[in-house]
Amino acid sequence: AADDDDAGQGDKLADLAAIYSAYLEYLEGGWLDPSQYLQLAREALPRCTDFDGAHFWVDGFAGFTGQEVGLLTDLAARAGQVELTLLVDPADFTLADGAGDVEPTNLFARPLRNYLRLRSRLIEAGCSVDAPALLEPAVPPRYAASRQLAELEANFGKEVPTTSASASNPKVPDVCFVETPDRRTEVEFAVAQVRKLVRRAEAPLRYRDVAIVCRDLTAYHDLLTAALGERDIPYFIDRRRSLAHHPLVELLRGAAAVAASGAGLEPMRLVLKTDLLGLAAADADALENYILAYGLAGPAAWTGSDWTYSARERRHDELDSHDAARVARVNTSRRRVVEVLGPFCGAADARTGADWADVFRGVLARADVEATIAAWTQRAEDDGEVEHAAEHHQALDAVNAFLDDLGSALGAEVLDPADLAAIVEAGLAELTLGLIPPTVDQVLVGSIERSRHPDIRVSILIGFNEGTFPALAAEDVVLNDEDRTALAAGHVHVGVTRRQRVLDERMLAYVAVTRASAKLLITCALADEDGKPLRPSSYLGDLRRALPAMDERHIEEPAQSGQSWPLWTPRDLASALTLEFGRRVAGAAVDAARRAKWNDVYAVARGTENLRGVLGHAVQALIFENRAHLSTDAVEAITNSPYTASVSELESYAACPFQRFARFGLRLRLRRE
Secondary structure, three states: OHHHHHHHHHHHHHHHHHHHHHHHHHHOOOOOOHHHHHHHHHHHHHHOHHHOOOEEEEOOOOOOOHHHHHHHHHHHHHOOEEEEOOOOOHHHHHHHHOOOOOOOOOOOHHHHHHHHHHHHHHHHOOOOOOOOOOOOOOOOHHHOOOHHHHHHHHHOOOOOOOOOHHHHOOOEEEEEEEEEOOHHHHHHHHHHHHHHHHHOOOOOOOHHHEEEEEOOOOOOHHHHHHHHHHOOOOEEEEOOEEOOOOHHHHHHHHHHHHHHHOOOHHHHHHHHOOOOOOOOHHHHHHHHHHHHHHOOOOHHHHHOOOOOOOOOOOOHHHOOHHHHHHHHHHHHHHHHHHHHHHHHHOOOOOEEHHHHHHHHHHHHHHOOHHHHHHHHHHHHHHOOOHHHHHHHHHHHHHHHHHHHHHHHHOOOOEEOHHHHHHHHHHHHHOOEEOOOOOOOOOEEEEEOOOOOOOOEEEEEEOOOEOEOOOEOOOOOOOOOHHHHHHHHHOOOOOOOOHHHHHHHHHHHHHHHHOOEEEEEEEEEEOEOOOOOEOOEOOOHHHHHHHOOOEEEEEOOOHHHHOOOOOOOOHHHHHHHHHHHHHHHHOOOOOOHHHHHHHHHHHHHHHOOHHHHHHHHHHHHHHHOOOOOOOOHHHHHHHOOOOOOOOHHHHHHHHHOHHHHHHHHHOOOOOOOO
16 A cells, blocks of 8 residues: 555656646746746856855845755855854754754754755855854843843743743733733734823833734734724734725726626626726716616617616607706716727627737726826825825736736737636736835734834734644645655755644744833734634743743723723723713613722713713713604605605505605615616
8 A cells, every 4th residue: 555655646746747847848938937036046147246255144034945045055156255144042053063853843943954954055065164153142132121021032932941030020021911802802902002002101112112913914904903093003014915906907807807798787887986987986876877777788788879868768859958968978978988998898809818918008098097096196195095005006017017918928819808807807816915014103013924023112912822823734735745755855845844834833933922122912812703712822831831920811801891901092981981881771780899980980081171072972872862853844845735645655654664754755766777
């Protein structure tokens, strides 16, 4: 059976090698894979005499790809000196002579493996490798103001930590672990701590001194955006953003779908919603309502004679002046759409990829997209929305690059409209953009693996849960662990196994808990959005061993417990008072101490001038009764005299008075489709 498995693995690797060879052969026709850029750089090095005898510094790498190792080796052979920094425990450099393998469970196994691999290649290339310079200060300069963080850095990941002075302290104020009932409370608590740090009376921090860090932003992005925005905290979320729904991308997708569907109704609606056709928003909405009301679709409907239907379905010669003006405006908008979309509106024939790229560029030119994007970018910059400004700029660059690729990669390929729509959908759906954090006073929010944090004083590490930190490692669908092990045995390195990736997560945890120089707050939730229980990260054991007296807390949901930590803005106070007093109105039991505390808070707030208005609205909400009424003039305008009602109207009133008012009083109607 083992022989059969080995044979099957050999056949699989042989097939993959054949596919890869065919792919490289295809690229020789004038294409480049991004992974080949470094290979091109290596081939160009002999022509770059400026590098001869130069001094290079390499910093910030946890690992190197095979291409990067090759380029560094070639550079070192020509350079005067290359200095490389790595995140490794100095005690582990007993392996520097290459004797023995790196223990997989070593906290710094990943950079150690890469160091030994690079060192071996450098020696093979004839480069001299100096003995490592080990930086071993008694207390790292970053932690000069926090002995507890220095102890955490020295002890994290060790089964037997060194003696810690914090063990004799009842609490460790610079490192705190907090459990919360759910993720929403976890985020609210983290954001409240940001406000506390920048608003405190003694030595307040700047927003840029604080970072919110997590292993994976997926579950926290929307919660953080809402919580930070509600408290007017400036922030930057460092993540790749999807461009799939940017108006410019939607315009290309919609235009291709218009051609594929024969000017279908839904693709036309998509195009009209982009605001890139040179139509006022009201005109685009009127045109959309019109085509929905009459089901106007198809090349003949859009490119034929003017439309003549009114809202009452009369022909043009029967229209009154108001209807005639409305239909004329709709036809003007229709002609503008046909002008911009050009061939996409007609019975589109098959074209080559290069021709389709030119047709798209014609659409962008006729719509004057560059000017519109420039105006949007300028407006965003004027409003201080730096991220949106960069998003518009990068969207235009990405679309132009896509059209270049369409024209070059499929230049001679004949594509019918359906094929084009599928290619455009696939090519644009995965477009993302990455933004560089601007150097302004704001909180940096990011994942520990992606973000490069500046010197920060306080780090708030959220999502410290099992399954998130460490992250679950899925096995690769192409090369499994056995394949990678077999290739490594043949000195072909194609990444590490799933087991090693899980073990390497501990180094990310080390990086996460050692970013701050003054204070570290770690939080975890005990339940997700669906109420399913969550467990703290297994790395909590490493924290407890490193700092036995670490401060650990559990907080409850503030609306139920009456805790005051979320109160940092007048809106927070008004919301809390409304909830607290609402419990009393509803007859909920409130203990005397809690009642007295909130009564005192209300009394102080009433005596504060800038809080009275907010509190007034909050208190009125408790006694508000929804008793709407209309003036006599309004009633006379929407009813007949004498008043008569049909059976349907009476039935509607019996079911819902407001439904009757909307239908028979205001005479509202659903949009015709």
